[in-house]
Amino acid sequence: MxxxxxxxxxxxxxxxxxxxxxxxxxxxxxxxxxxxxxxxTSATILKELGLDWETIGDITGHKTAEMVRLYTEKRRRVARSIAMLDASELQNTTDESAKPVE
Structure with a gap:
C-alpha cells in the first residue's frame, strides 16, 4: 500500500x-x-500512544527496535526528568505541610 x-x-x-x-x-x-x-516526531508520538517498538519501526521504516528507541530517547529523557521534578516538588510540599506552625 x-x-x-x-x-x-x-x-x-x-x-x-x-x-x-x-x-x-x-x-x-x-x-x-x-x-x-x-x-x-512520528516515532515519538507513536511511542506516546503506546505502540510497541517493532510496530513503530514498521511504520517509520526503522530496521531495528534500537533505532526506534534512539529516535524517541530525547523525549523520554525529558519526560522522566519532569516526572522526577514533579515528585520532588510534591515531596517538598508534603514535608513543609507536616511542619508545625509556630
Whole structure:
C-alpha cells in the first residue's frame, strides 16, 4: 500500500519525495522543518500512544527496535526528568505541610 504517490500515481522515490516535501515546507514558510524531523516526531508520538517498538519501526521504516528507541530517547529523557521534578516538588510540599506552625 502506498500512502503518497506522484501525480502520475506512481510511488515516490526517496530523493524525489525529499525534494517535493522541501518545496512544500518552503512554500508554507516552514523553513526549519525536514522530512527527517517528521520521522523523529512520528516515532515519538507513536511511542506516546503506546505502540510497541517493532510496530513503530514498521511504520517509520526503522530496521531495528534500537533505532526506534534512539529516535524517541530525547523525549523520554525529558519526560522522566519532569516526572522526577514533579515528585520532588510534591515531596517538598508534603514535608513543609507536616511542619508545625509556630
Amino acid at each position: 502506498m500512502l503518497a504517490t506522484t501525480q502520475s500515481g506512481k510511488a515516490f522515490k526517496a530523493d524525489y519525495f525529499r525534494h517535493f516535501m522541501r518545496d512544500a515546507f518552503n512554500a508554507a514558510g516552514l523553513l526549519e522543518v525536514t522530512t527527517h524531523g517528521l520521522r523523529y
